[in-house]
Amino acid sequence: MVLGVAPLLSINTLYTVYFYSANALTGLMWISIIPLVTIAFLLTYLHKYTWHKLDNNKPLHISIIAAAVLVFLFIPLIFLTNINLMLFPEKWGTIKGFVSALTLPNVFPRYLHFICASMAVTGLFLFWYVGRKKYAFESYFHTLTRYDIKKKAYSLTFAMSLFQFMIGPIVLLTLPSKGVKWNLILVIFSGAVIALPAMYQMWKAITGPPENIDRHYGKVIIAMTITVLFMGSGRHIYRANALAPHKKLMAAKTAEFEKISAEARLHPPVEDENPVEIDSSLGGAAKGAAIFQSNCSACHKPHEKLVGPPMTEMANIYHDNEMGLKSWIKAPGKKRAGYPQMPGFPQLSEADLNELTKYILSIK
Amino acid sequence: MAVGFIPYITWLEQRGVRMSGTSQITNPVWDDMVYRKMKVAFIITTTLGAMTGVGIWFSAALISPSSIGSLIRVFYFAWFVEWLTFVTEVVLIMIYFLTWKNANTTLKSKLRHIRFGWFLSIFSWITMAIIVSILGFMMDPGNWNKHHSLLNGFTNPIYLPQLFFRTPAAMVLGGIFGMLLTTIFAKKHTAERSIALKSASKWILLWAPVALVAAYIYYHAMPEAMRFNMSTAVGTIEFSQYYKLLSYIIPGTVSLVVIVSIWALLRPRSIRFVIVLVPCLAAFGFLGIFERVREFIRKPYVIGGYMYSNLLREEDYPLYKRDGILKYATYANTAEITAENKLAAGRDVFMLSCSRCHTTNGINSIVEVFERIYGAGKPLDENSMEAYIPNMHNGRTYMPPFPGNKKELKALATYIRHLQLSGEALGGAQTEGVTVNPQNNIQAAEELMKTNEKTMADNELNK
Numbered sequence: 087m088v089l090g091v092a093p094l095l096s097i098n099t100l101y102t103v104y105f106y107s108a109n110a111l112t113g114l115m116w117i118s119i120i121p122l123v124t125i126a127f128l129l130t131y132l133h134k135y136t137w138h139k140l141d142n143n144k145p146l147h148i149s150i151i152a153a154a155v156l157v158f159l160f161i162p163l164i165f166l167t168n169i170n171l172m173l174f175p176e177k178w179g180t181i182k183g184f185v186s187a188l189t190l191p192n193v194f195p196r197y198l199h200f201i202c203a204s205m206a207v208t209g210l211f212l213f214w215y216v217g218r219k220k221y222a223f224e225s226y227f228h229t230l231t232r233y234d235i236k237k238k239a240y241s242l243t244f245a246m247s248l249f250q251f252m253i254g255p256i257v258l259l260t261l262p263s264k265g266v267k268w269n270l271i272l273v274i275f276s277g278a279v280i281a282l283p284a285m286y287q288m289w290k291a292i293t294g295p296p297e298n299i300d301r302h303y304g305k306v307i308i309a310m311t312i313t314v315l316f317m318g319s320g321r322h323i324y325r326a327n328a329l330a331p332h333k334k335l336m337a338a339k340t341a342e343f344e345k346i347s348a349e350a351r352l353h354p355p356v357e358d359e360n361p362v363e364i365d366s367s368l369g370g371a372a373k374g375a376a377i378f379q380s381n382c383s384a385c386h387k388p389h390e391k392l393v394g395p396p397m398t399e400m401a402n403i404y405h406d407n408e409m410g411l412k413s414w415i416k417a418p419g420k421k422r423a424g425y426p427q428m429p430g431f432p433q434l435s436e437a438d439l440n441e442l443t444k445y446i447l448s449i450k
Numbered sequence: 451m452a453v454g455f456i457p458y459i460t461w462l463e464q465r466g467v468r469m470s471g472t473s474q475i476t477n478p479v480w481d482d483m484v485y486r487k488m489k490v491a492f493i494i495t496t497t498l499g500a501m502t503g504v505g506i507w508f509s510a511a512l513i514s515p516s517s518i519g520s521l522i523r524v525f526y527f528a529w530f531v532e533w534l535t536f537v538t539e540v541v542l543i544m545i546y547f548l549t550w551k552n553a554n555t556t557l558k559s560k561l562r563h564i565r566f567g568w569f570l571s572i573f574s575w576i577t578m579a580i581i582v583s584i585l586g587f588m589m590d591p592g593n594w595n596k597h598h599s600l601l602n603g604f605t606n607p608i609y610l611p612q613l614f615f616r617t618p619a620a621m622v623l624g625g626i627f628g629m630l631l632t633t634i635f636a637k638k639h640t641a642e643r644s645i646a647l648k649s650a651s652k653w654i655l656l657w658a659p660v661a662l663v664a665a666y667i668y669y670h671a672m673p674e675a676m677r678f679n680m681s682t683a684v685g686t687i688e689f690s691q692y693y694k695l696l697s698y699i700i701p702g703t704v705s706l707v708v709i710v711s712i713w714a715l716l717r718p719r720s721i722r723f724v725i726v727l728v729p730c731l732a733a734f735g736f737l738g739i740f741e742r743v744r745e746f747i748r749k750p751y752v753i754g755g756y757m758y759s760n761l762l763r764e765e766d767y768p769l770y771k772r773d774g775i776l777k778y779a780t781y782a783n784t785a786e787i788t789a790e791n792k793l794a795a796g797r798d799v800f801m802l803s804c805s806r807c808h809t810t811n812g813i814n815s816i817v818e819v820f821e822r823i824y825g826a827g828k829p830l831d832e833n834s835m836e837a838y839i840p841n842m843h844n845g846r847t848y849m850p851p852f853p854g855n856k857k858e859l860k861a862l863a864t865y866i867r868h869l870q871l872s873g874e875a876l877g878g879a880q881t882e883g884v885t886v887n888p889q890n891n892i893q894a895a896e897e898l899m900k901t902n903e904k905t906m907a908d909n910e911l912n913k
Contacts, residue, residue, distance in 0.1 A: 335892060
């Protein structure tokens with residue numbers, strides 16, 4: 087899982103808008119990957135560390151790992167649904183949550199394809215793991231031999247790879263045609279061809295004499311790795327093919343937006359409504375009135391209570407204490423019951439404060 | 451946690467070797483206890499720890515896609531390196547824990563194992579040092595517009611203070627957690643238990659004063675605007691509770707941890723699980739509040755001077771004020787406001803400019819916020835809200851300014867009043883889906899492309 091962060095990061099960077107939109111559309115299910123993976127790992131540890139304690143209760147012990155397996159099997163489905171959804175910006179307007187995203191074509195073939203590939207890799211891994219010299223095989227297994235397990239592991243990989251040859255075309259056929267181009271077909275086909283000799287070697291190893299089972303393991307690994315690389319590139323090519331037209335349209339829209347945004351910055355809109363009413367008799371208090379309008383008028387009116395008390399009241403209290411009014415505005419406290427506390431205005435400059443208080447105290 | 455706990459464990463493992471008799475490699479009782487502690491740390495770091503690290507990616511991309519999208523472009527390689535060290539760290543923790551028992555066969559391999567523990571500790575610290583650069587960068591106001599560079603993450607003025615604070619804080623946390631585990635794994639009335647408790651105390655008492663000094667320096671290194679935010683934020687009930695709590699919790703937690711440490715140092719035999727549990731929980735809780743405060747004081751920005759916490763860029767505000775935000779939104783039901791669609795438009799405006807922080811009728815709901823100003827239960831007055839919203843950022847400095855135009859402001863006020871009356875809930879894209887703005891759909895983009903191409907072709911002809 088931790089290993090997955092880098093691909094996640096790179097997808098984030100390469101397909102930001104597409105990936106994030108798909109995430110948001112399946113939000114709850116997408117975020118639930120985190121607790122699900124945590125739970126699955128905790129269950130696996132529970133299984134491991136209760137191996138001896140639950141010797142007499144095998145059903146319970148097996149249920150624990152079975153639960154973990156079910157959770158682990160569900161997680162890729164969420165991932166694949168998201169990655170699939172990301173490829174179809176034209177469908178986003180019709181998707182209503184995770185279940186609805188599941189019904190897009192290609193989700194389940196893709197899922198099967200992925201699970202089979204994981205099983206095939208697991209087979210190859212087990213083959214290597216039990217074959218290591220340092221591995222104390224005899225102290226763990228009493229009825230099975232190394233050969234038995236290697237043969238089973240190889241058979242698993244072989245069967246799964248064979249199955250892939252059937253699912254692969256289905257995955258390809260259910261992909262919406264917008265991304266299927268000759269470059270994709272070529273890469274996928276080459277990948278499949280490279281897997282063929284490896285399949286042949288595995289078949290010979292499984293059916294041949296036990297002492298020959300290890301003979302071509304290295305070659306099998308190399309061929310299968312190349313196949314995986316080709317298939318991975320295939321996925322990337324499809325993604326690029328499928329999203330290229332939409333990306334182009336978006337780039338045009340973005341450029342247009344940046345242009346008009348820059349224009350608007352050069353000619354900012356004039357706030358013409360609610361002009362500050364300046365009483366001509368106020369004279370020098372006009373600037374203070376404007377400051378009042380933008381900072382205080384939402385909560386204070388001249389003669390009546392709004393959120394805070396009317397201004398005539400302030401003028402009354404502070405008529406001979408301008409300093410007091412100023413420091414109150416900068417950092418107010420809680421004074422009366424029934425009124426919410428006023429927020430402070432530390433950002434007002436000393437000059438602005440002077441104008442403001444001059445205006446407030448001039449109100450009659 | 452790895453930053454503070456791993457060096458603490460390694461230190462204990464080393465002490466085990468020193469405590470052993472001449473014929474032994476290490477003190478077996480002691481070593482088994484330290485091993486069990488590491489087992490807990492192993493399970494936590496490889497499940498919860500690893501997942502919360504990854505989880506941040508999932509949740510940040512869901513909650514704040516535009517800011518993560520911007521940051522990731524500048525910090526891609528920092529994150530990549532961070533990922534490499536993190537993966538290495540997890541692998542090293544696995545090796546460190548899984549080879550523990552095998553290393554106990556010879557003195558040479560035991561010493562190698564201990565060296566490995568120190569190496570791992572340094573690695574964990576490097577991971578943190580990189581992450582702090584990204585955090586520091588986000589908090590450094592104005593810098594985004596001047597320097598879009600990775601280097602700036604490390605040279606900004608809060609980097610060193612933050613790193614300097616996090617290091618001892620992690621050590622104290624590791625120590626108190628270790629003390630808690632001692633009370634579980636070490637048998638009562640054994641010499642090992644007393645020694646282990648005393649060790650944890652010394653560890654904590656060594657780091658706690660450093661943490662306090664570092665906290666003081668860190669607080670004063672924070673940008674002026676952000677410290678302002680801390681005090682002005684007292685104005686909202688929501689935050690004032692946290693703010694006041696903070697001034698009790700920090701010294702409270704630290705002194706609680708220190709008191710328990712001194713107690714354990716003097717009377718190790720009387721220490722019980724419950725006694726350590728309280729300061730341990732308090733220390734972890736303090737960490738949670740610390741993270742929350744850090745997130746809060748960044749406001750009104752999510753990236754200082756560049757992007758507001760509603761994920762709109764500051765530089766696009768003149769355009770939004772002129773033409774409105776609905777016109778340029780990708781997802782909106784209406785672009786032109788009429789009497790019939792006013793409510794739907796208001797909902798879109800709410801979705802675009804308020805819903806990152808406010809719900810309709812849930813936590814920090816917009817209705818509740820206005821009722822706090824105008825009186826609970828009283829009908830909200832649309833005119834007052836219309837007068838208040840364009841000016842709110844002056845009084846409430848953590849609020850971004852309202853981005854839209856007058857018509858949108860009116861629609862929003864109508865929608866908020868409607869919310870108060872109906873108690874309606876607003877479902878997100880994950881349940882309700884989205885409506886693509888008719889002015890910004892694929893068709894509109896195709897037409898734009900055609901016009902662009904035509905203009906280009908005309909220009910060519912004119913040449």
